[in-house]
Amino acid sequence: MVTGDLPPPDACHCSQCRKHSGHFFASTDVPRAALTIRGGDNVTWFRSSEKVRRGFCATCGSSLFWDPIAHDWIGIAMGAFEGPTDTRLRIHIYVANKGDYYDIGDGLPQNQQ
Known part of the structure; x- marks a missing residue:
């Protein structure tokens, strides 16, 4: 649950x-x-790098969190929320590494890194 x-x-x-x-x-x-x-x-944590861990649901396997351990914030997967979120995507990041099988055509800002 997120407050605010x-x-x-x-x-x-x-x-x-x-x-x-x-x-x-x-x-x-x-x-x-x-x-x-x-x-x-029910959350299983995987240390994906020295600075980051990722959280998964141990029951269903859903990707839930991106956790930069040394920061005061945590990334929560949008798919983890039930019901409306009352927000919209604001930016694409690391587009230099995106898959070659799709294009980004929504007009939002795109950062290479």
Whole structure:
């Protein structure tokens, strides 16, 4: 559960996020203090690099979190929310690493990194 409004999400096209999600990873970055994880014993954490871990549901395998350990915020997968989120995608990041099988045509800003 997130307290407060969700910040606009981004779409990350880096190779790790594409492997994590099966396509690009759309997530919103919220302050850790605003997040309450109910059923935390069902979250499995994978240390994908020295600086980041990724959270999965141990029951169904869903990708849930992108967690830059040393920061005061955590990325939550947009697909983890039930019901309306009242937000819209704001930017695409790491588009230099995107898959070759799709184009980005929504007119949103695109950062190469």
